Amino acid sequence: MSASFSFTLEKTDGGARLGRITTAHGEIQTPVFMPVGTAATVKGMHPESVAATGAKIVLGNTYHLMLRPGADRIERLGGLHRFMNWPGPILTDSGGFQVMSLAKLRKLTEDGVTFQSHIDGSRHTLTPESSTEIQRKLDATITMAFDECTPFPVDRKGAAESMRLSMRWAVRSREAFVARPGYGQFGIVQGSVFPDLRAESIEALTKLDFEGYAVGGLAVGEGQELMFKTLDTTTPLMPVHKPRYLMGVGKPSDIVGAVLRGIDMFDCVMPTRSGRTAQAFTRRGTVNLRNARHMDDPRPLDEHCTCPACRNYSRAYLHHLVRAEEMLGPMLLTWHNIQYYQDLTAGLRDAIANGTTQQFVADFEAGQALGDLEEVPVYGLGK
Numbered sequence: 001m002s003a004s005f006s007f008t009l010e011k012t013d014g015g016a017r018l019g020r021i022t023t024a025h026g027e028i029q030t031p032v033f034m035p036v037g038t039a040a041t042v043k044g045m046h047p048e049s050v051a052a053t054g055a056k057i058v059l060g061n062t063y064h065l066m067l068r069p070g071a072d073r074i075e076r077l078g079g080l081h082r083f084m085n086w087p088g089p090i091l092t093d094s095g096g097f098q099v100m101s102l103a104k105l106r107k108l109t110e111d112g113v114t115f116q117s118h119i120d121g122s123r124h125t126l127t128p129e130s131s132t133e134i135q136r137k138l139d140a141t142i143t144m145a146f147d148e149c150t151p152f153p154v155d156r157k158g159a160a161e162s163m164r165l166s167m168r169w170a171v172r173s174r175e176a177f178v179a180r181p182g183y184g185q186f187g188i189v190q191g192s193v194f195p196d197l198r199a200e201s202i203e204a205l206t207k208l209d210f211e212g213y214a215v216g217g218l219a220v221g222e223g224q225e226l227m228f229k230t231l232d233t234t235t236p237l238m239p240v241h242k243p244r245y246l247m248g249v250g251k252p253s254d255i256v257g258a259v260l261r262g263i264d265m266f267d268c269v270m271p272t273r274s275g276r277t278a279q280a281f282t283r284r285g286t287v288n289l290r291n292a293r294h295m296d297d298p299r300p301l302d303e304h305c306t307c308p309a310c311r312n313y314s315r316a317y318l319h320h321l322v323r324a325e326e327m328l329g330p331m332l333l334t335w336h337n338i339q340y341y342q343d344l345t346a347g348l349r350d351a352i353a354n355g356t357t358q359q360f361v362a363d364f365e366a367g368q369a370l371g372d373l374e375e376v377p378v379y380g381l382g383k
């Protein structure tokens with residue numbers, strides 16, 4: 001029936017990896033960017049539109065979905081794929097990160113975390129066992145182990161204690177996982193920015209033989225330089241023939257730099273959240289559509305982009321939608337940003353396949369450094 005969950009490393013170019021993940025819900029080419037569908041929807045996008053950008057896998061959030069509409073209800077309604085009309089692969093986080101960032105009156109113990117819902121104040125508990133069970137009810141293609149995302153900054157002792165708690169939770173998460181063909185579970189490497197703690201974490205996780213491994217606890221305020229430095233000492237220790245997922249990352253330049261350091265999978269709210277605040281990612285850097293200079297600009301947002309926002313509308317129109325607070329504005333800009341992230345990762349995949357990754361990165365950096373077009377519009381005010 002369903003294929004078994006597997007990862008094939010097809011090619012490498014320097015540290016960059018081209019791969020393929022086979023799942024019960026379809027194949028995923030890597031490097032891959034996964035749009036975030038927090039509450040069973042990629043905000044402002046039809047699932048058909050998400051698929052049209054080339055996205056193959058989306059994220060769901062355990063914390064949000066357990067509180068509303070509830071994991072049991074989603075299970076009764078046929079699972080998350082059917083519920084949100086996304087037949088492709090879905091990865092769910094473990095809920096740990098959102099509990100720490102959103103919930104009220106949190107209490108962390110060896111057993112797990114008790115907290116109050118940010119929605120209605122109701123009390124809940126998440127443990128490695130319950131998080132894994134909720135993700136099974138949601139029918140997640142990829143289940144994440146329950147962990148504590150170590151905050152930053154943190155001292156060595158705090159980072160070690162937090163990581164070791166996550167490793168004990170990883171053992172319990174693995175025991176609670178119900179293996180099914182085409183479904184996988186990923187362990188999460190912690191240890192903050194301390195190379196020896198990261199190494200200890202990888203050693204503990206690989207004993208549990210997860211289907212993939214994530215790097216957690218980065219992009220939490222340490223900055224790009226320290227994040228890359230941490231990856232430089234972390235990814236070489238990770239299993240070669242398993243997918244590697246850098247959680248919550250990031251800006252386009254973060255993704256390019258992490259791919260060069262051997263990361264295969266990414267997720268981030270940045271393209272969707274920025275789309276709702278008029279910020280667009282383009283081949284020439286970020287563009288703020290709220291800016292008055294777009295008012296008379298008939299050009300597309302990004303002339304090389306194939307998304308509807310760029311193909312069918314002018315900057316002037318997008319600017320108007322933003323200023324008038326029309327719903328279509330965030331919808332088009334979200335579509336564009338998701339398209340941009342998919343084009344970026346597709347470009348990286350082509351470059352790795354052709355052995356031209358260095359050239360791709362040079363072109364990417366040159367385009368970003370060029371900045372957004374400032375030329376006089378074809379018609380309009382001029383200057």
Ligand SMILES: [Zn+2]
Pocket residue numbers: 301302305306307308309310311335336337339
């Ligand atoms: Zn576009």
